[in-house]
Amino acid sequence: MGSAPAPPPRQFKLARESELRVEVGAAAPLRVRLLSGTAEIFGAELPPENWLPIPPRSKIAIFTWHGATIELDGISEVEYVADETPMVSYVNVHAILDGRRTHAKASQGSGLDASQGPRVIVVGPTDSGKSTLCRMLLSWASKQGWKPTFVDLDIGQGSITIPGCIAATPVEMPIDAVEGIPLEMPIVYFYGHTTPNVNADLYKVLMKELAQTLEKQFSGNAESRAAGMVINTMGWVEGLGYELLLQAVDTFKANVVLVLGQEKLCSMLKEVLKSKPNVDIVKLHKSEGVVLRNQKVRQKARSFRIREYFYGLSNDLSPHSNIINFSDVSIYRIGGGPQAPRSALPIGAEPVADPTRVVAVNINRDLLHLVLAVSYAKEPDQIISSNVAGFIYVTDIDIQRKKIVCLTPCPGELPSKILVVGTLTWLEG
Numbered sequence: 001m002g003s004a005p006a007p008p009p010r011q012f013k014l015a016r017e018s019e020l021r022v023e024v025g026a027a028a029p030l031r032v033r034l035l036s037g038t039a040e041i042f043g044a045e046l047p048p049e050n051w052l053p054i055p056p057r058s059k060i061a062i063f064t065w066h067g068a069t070i071e072l073d074g075i076s077e078v079e080y081v082a083d084e085t086p087m088v089s090y091v092n093v094h095a096i097l098d099g100r101r102t103h104a105k106a107s108q109g110s111g112l113d114a115s116q117g118p119r120v121i122v123v124g125p126t127d128s129g130k131s132t133l134c135r136m137l138l139s140w141a142s143k144q145g146w147k148p149t150f151v152d153l154d155i156g157q158g159s160i161t162i163p164g165c166i167a168a169t170p171v172e173m174p175i176d177a178v179e180g181i182p183l184e185m186p187i188v189y190f191y192g193h194t195t196p197n198v199n200a201d202l203y204k205v206l207m208k209e210l211a212q213t214l215e216k217q218f219s220g221n222a223e224s225r226a227a228g229m230v231i232n233t234m235g236w237v238e239g240l241g242y243e244l245l246l247q248a249v250d251t252f253k254a255n256v257v258l259v260l261g262q263e264k265l266c267s268m269l270k271e272v273l274k275s276k277p278n279v280d281i282v283k284l285h286k287s288e289g290v291v292l293r294n295q296k297v298r299q300k301a302r303s304f305r306i307r308e309y310f311y312g313l314s315n316d317l318s319p320h321s322n323i324i325n326f327s328d329v330s331i332y333r334i335g336g337g338p339q340a341p342r343s344a345l346p347i348g349a350e351p352v353a354d355p356t357r358v359v360a361v362n363i364n365r366d367l368l369h370l371v372l373a374v375s376y377a378k379e380p381d382q383i384i385s386s387n388v389a390g391f392i393y394v395t396d397i398d399i400q401r402k403k404i405v406c407l408t409p410c411p412g413e414l415p416s417k418i419l420v421v422g423t424l425t426w427l428e429g
């Protein structure tokens with residue numbers, strides 16, 4: 001463990017269009033302040049003079065368009081200045097999107113198509129900087145007064161809510177480097193697994209549900225419609241992953257595809273989407289600053305996301321331990337039994353398991369350490385088309401007294417009696 005004394009505060013003079021990249025460790029406190037000039041962290045401007053705490057495990061870049069002096073205080077694992085970044089190309093994309101938003105706004109009254117702002121989907125392999133680019137595009141847009149909708153389809157490392165979900169939320173101000181996305185009322189659909197191949201059909205159905213909900217909102221809200229969407233995707237770009245990307249482009253009617261750092265993916269998409277002349281495909285360079293995360297780091301990040309849901313980013317929330325009678329809730333899973341891959345079946349045979357069948361689950365100790373979603377559904381057959389209110393974490397099952405002991409984010413009764421379970425687990429720690 002690092003027992004080395006913290007280094008003294010140090011200053012970095014950044015030339016225009018350069019960035020200071022910093023990687024913070026798990027426990028080490030680090031803070032940053034802007035001494036002169038202007039700088040931003042992934043699109044959100046740094047306030048002058050004030051110290052800004054950087055949360056543990058963050059990997060950030062403090063970028064300046066016109067030059068800045070930055071001071072760091074505390075312990076970091078990595079800190080260096082880079083003057084080669086793809087930021088100019090990213091901000092050029094923003095400028096084009098901004099023009100389209102203005103055009104859409106001016107075209108209100110000329111039909112739904114003309115008044116629709118850009119629907120941007122960001123694709124690329126894992127660790128190509130997709131989430132970061134989404135964040136910057138959203139922050140830059142909101143800084144100019146737009147309220148774009150952020151759609152996160154990444155069930156592995158989503159930024160709106162816990163893993164295993166697809167979700168959307170409007171972004172009304174630049175996304176704070178520390179706090180992340182402020183959540184008023186995100187629309188969340190629970191898939192329940194962290195990889196799409198567990199039930200790809202369900203993933204597709206949920207994308208459609210989310211898209212329909214957004215479409216409805218847009219039709220009654222010209223402002224959101226003109227601001228458009230920024231859609232983040234999973235890093236799985238081969239095979240089924242690729243198929244799901246194409247499906248996402250289709251389902252959300254994306255008209256700008258930003259491809260990060262992969263020539264092959266870009267040319268494949270150009271070929272397939274040739275038939276859709278209104279879809280622009282733009283290849284962008286990946287930033288050298290994007291930090292690679294291995295399987296273990298990803299797993300840990302997932303676990304921290306769930307912890308953050310219940311306890312807050314800096315332990316500022318106090319979840320409640322609730323006791324629920326078995327008879328007070330009904331638990332369902334989606335998908336009828338394990339799905340046989342089509343390739344394992346005789347030619348012409350269809351897999352028997354229905355991937356979107358809703359199945360009642362017996363309450364037993366198999367539910368231990370699982371994270372369940374609290375559905376807004378009133379009846380089981382509404383589960384797939386309903387978004388979720390929140391999540392509970394099963395800490396104990398008392399078979400004899402027929403009680404579920406669970407962690408909930410707030411006290412009191414659950415907003416609904418219908419719970420949904422998948423394979424999403426969490427070991428509190």
Ligand code: ADP
Nearest residue numbers: 059060061126127128129130131132289290291
């Ligand atoms: P993806 O969404 O493609 O998996 P992310 O955008 O989440 O990739 O980036 C991976 C990690 O790299 C994140 O922790 C992010 O904060 C960090 N990162 C991205 N860009 C930079 C940069 N320019 N400098 C330092 N860290 C960065």
